[in-house]
Each structure stands twice: as structure tokens, then as C-alpha cells.
Amino acid sequence: MENRLDLVFAALSDPTRRAILTMLLEDDMAVTDVAEPFEMSLAAISKHLTILTRAGLITQEKRGRVKWCKLDPSALREASVWMQGFGQFEPVNLDAFERFLEEELREDPN
Amino acid sequence: MENRLDLVFAALSDPTRRAILTMLLEDDMAVTDVAEPFEMSLAAISKHLTILTRAGLITQEKRGRVKWCKLDPSALREASVWMQGFGQFEPVNLDAFERFLEEELREDPN
DNA sequence: CCAATCGTCAACCAATCGGTTGAATAACGC
DNA sequence: GCGTTATTCAACCGATTGGTTGACGATTGG
Numbered sequence A, B: 001m002e003n004r005l006d007l008v009f010a011a012l013s014d015p016t017r018r019a020i021l022t023m024l025l026e027d028d029m030a031v032t033d034v035a036e037p038f039e040m041s042l043a044a045i046s047k048h049l050t051i052l053t054r055a056g057l058i059t060q061e062k063r064g065r066v067k068w069c070k071l072d073p074s075a076l077r078e079a080s081v082w083m084q085g086f087g088q089f090e091p092v093n094l095d096a097f098e099r100f101l102e103e104e105l106r107e108d109p110n
Numbered sequence C: 001c002c003a004a005t006c007g008t009c010a011a012c013c014a015a016t017c018g019g020t021t022g023a024a025t026a027a028c029g030c
Numbered sequence D: 001g002c003g004t005t006a007t008t009c010a011a012c013c014g015a016t017t018g019g020t021t022g023a024c025g026a027t028t029g030g
Helices: A004-012 A015-026 A031-035 A042-054 A074-087 A094-106 B004-012 B015-026 B031-035 B042-054 B074-087 B094-106
Strands: A058-063 A066-071 B058-063 B066-071
Touching: A004 A015, A004 A042, A004 A074, A004 B004, A004 B015, A015 A031, A015 A042, A015 A058, A015 A066, A015 B004, A015 B074, A031 A042, A031 A066, A042 A058, A074 B015, A074 B074, B004 B015, B004 B042, B004 B074, B015 B031, B015 B042, B015 B058, B015 B066, B031 B042, B031 B066, B042 B058
Parallel strands: none
Antiparallel strands: A058 A066, B058 B066
């Protein structure tokens, strides 16, 4: 009964999870390394990662004892298309995005 | 402490609220008329509308005893910009959006 | 004036969320 | 083999969510 879009937007509504996605934009990461900058338990981050996985925003692959997290932007497409239909926004302004990211990274990640 | 983006994405994560936004895409509506197609109480819809208002996705203006709800896509911009940065998506495909909307409208609104 | 309409408020409920801790499982390196 | 590292699981917690119902305040039309 639950829509894919429900999962994607719910996953994006948490700042910790958005920060994780931003980190993964740089590079794939192991769970422990994802957790490092946050002031919360590894278990909590592990939960966030399964939420992101269920939403299809990341994929996780286990190699040895390390589980690698990789951004999967395909799930964002659907949501992005949905949103854009409302705004008749001008073509994507990547500069604005860069500025936004900087601002968000400047904030306390908790 | 709560980010605007938190509110926007949380508001969008509920299918009832997305359906309301889609309805408002057609035209401004009174609260009672918004509630009509849904199988839930007026009070519940009223709550959904305040959540959408707090997120900045709609505005509400009271004229007489009728409160008019109006789509306000500006809040979507920020979120849309955020999302697009992840995907390097091709230019907005409005056809895809139309198809998506049709599909969503075809579903049982509850 | 008065009944009906529009919408919110308040109290309540079960379910989910975001976090914790401690134990468990699995793979590594020496 | 054994301690160490990587990650999840399970139980628990308080707060929030999405819904209900019933009462309420405001505005309307006849």
C-alpha cells in the first residue's frame, strides 16, 4: 500500500539522512566512516542507512566485513519530476545548488 | 533548529497531502471542497492543510467563513534544487510528469 | 433571530520515529 | 585460535504522526 514516493520524501525529511547523501556524493563509504562525523551511535546511523536503502536512495554492498554505501540517484528522479511539475522552474541552477550545499555543510551536522 | 527543507519533505511524504497539492494545481479551493474526495474527517484534512501551510507549500486566506487554499510553489524550488544536484538529470521532462500525475490520480485517493 | 454551514480546537488513540544500550554475528589479521 | 573490528539485532524509551470524536466560535442566508 505504501508508495515509493512516500519512502523517498520521508527519507529526505531527516537532516541526518540528507547529510549522509551529501557525503556519499563525494565518494562511496563504509558504514563506520559514514557514522564518524555524527554525534550519535553507530546503530542509529545503521538504521538511517536502511531507511535510505528502502527508499532506493542508496545501495549497500558487503565486501568482507565492510558494507559499502553508494549513492543511487535514480530514485530521486521520480521525486524530482514530481516536484518540478509544480513550479515551472527555470532550468536547473547548479550554482544555486552548490551554494545551498555549502550552507548546509556549514551547519552543525546534528 | 528545524530546517525548512525538513518541513517540505515531511509534508510531501504523505500521499493525502500530495493529492491535495495536485488538486490545488487545478484551482484554488475551500477547505470543505478539498476534503470532499477523501474518506476521512474534515478535521483530519484541516490538519493536513496546516502542515502544508507551515511547510510553505500552500497559503490560506479566509474570506467570510470560507478559507481558500492556494498552491504556493515557491517552497518547492529550494527542495527541487536540492534534489536535482544529485542526479545530473536531463532537462525536465514534463511528459513524464503528466504520465505520473495521471497514474497517481488513477489510484484510490486513500 | 436562528438554524445551518465552515472550519478549528482539544482530548484521545494506536502506530511509527529517532534515538539509546547491550548482546550477537561475521570477518579480519596476527 | 583469538582478540579486534564492522555491522546488525533486540528491547526499550519518549516524542511525533495521522487519525478519530465532540464541542466550539464565526459567519451566513432566509
